[in-house]
Amino acid sequence: MAVVATAISSLTNSRNYQPVSVDADAVPEDELETVTSPPTPFWHLVVSFWMLGLLNNASYVIMIACAKNISEGGTALVFLANVGPSMMVKLSAPYWFDHVSYKHRMFLATVAMVGSFSLVASNSSEDAATTSSSKVVLAWKLLGVALGSLQSGLGEASLLALAGKCDGEKSSSTDSKRQCLTCFSSGTGMAGVFGFFWKWLWNDLFGLPVSTMLWFAMVLPVGYWYTFRHVMKIESQLPPIAVASESSVPEDAAPSEESALANDVSLEASDAPQRIGHRTKIENMTAYQRFYFVVRLWPYIVPLFTVYASEYALQSGTWTAIGFPVDDVKSRDRFFQFSNWMYQAGVFLSRSSGTLWTAPIWILWLMPGLQCVNLALFSYVASHASTTSLYNPATLYFGAFYAGLLGGACYINAYTRICKDIALEYQEFALSSTSVGESLGIVVADILGLFIQACLYRTNGLDGAIVQCPL
Structure with a gap:
């Protein structure tokens, strides 16, 4: 929270933003008062983005947090349902986002959040368990989880782009402090802490059933939609981004430093079948040009894919088979919950660092490698519980916190590097497109997690795995 407070404090000292000038004679009298009203302070916008980050990822x-309640032996199935629709949205986003307004996308996301909580809650009650077969109940719950995935993926891809757009409207420099993007990222980090706290508060502390806890969560989509509308109201007061028109750039002009991606990710790369430079607007690109643009974002997509694949394999696989003692179901559930809390705390801290430092590209690539080492160490410790001194709460909870630091740092630095490396007029498109790396990584991790869980269950003599260990 200190990082968020620092960012807000710096904003209050920055220059004030004035509304775009309007010809009073061209505006109807009943609308003149609204047009000439003072602009909302910019710090309202960054706080709203922080709230949107929290609310967007809270349902996910x-x-x-409820994965083991939804399916004890198939935790990774819940994880898969929680990422599949999100991945499909992000894969297809480059081809339709510019044709659908932010308002319509976020309205769909809000409706999906309501449907998600409703389906899982109504099928988690005792009545549902007694009146339907277990497979039918699980199917309905997984459908509800999938709706939540649709909401979080659609919301994240849209709000990342919107945050980058607001930062761009705030300043024409790609080296701006990126307050909106960082606050949104920080909010998504806090969503991890909030989501597990929500489950612990109602389900563990007060002893309420999961269904009741999810019905209480219906307050979240209300806040989600209200906060988004507030953001759009403030964003409309910011001056538009000034970019060069296509006709103003000579055909033989060399690409400027701002109009190309960093290093070998140049939008005007000489090996491109068709040049896609600052002369081609996003809305004028063909499907092939959009696809090629996304492929050229690989220096940012690959680190996101790798870090998410390794850390979610930890969550959906390794951490489900650790407990003190390991053969006690409640002990395993307790470790799963608190290790995720520690992980989410690390994510929150590192995702809040976007205004402080932007990692060079080699460090962005180093962090996923360290996360893979983390996965290997946790898997070794979990399979040698009785023989290694590392199998103790202090070491493993600290390791979970460290995993969160790596994952969150890779997330925010991938997006801040995009804002630093890519021309301003392409940042919205690049931010929403790059987010597919996260979802692809989680899908791979959740499939891998099924088999990691099965192998660790077999090693530790535990029952409940829904697949066979292939080793």
């Missing part, structure tokens, strides 16, 4: 994290 709540479903992760």
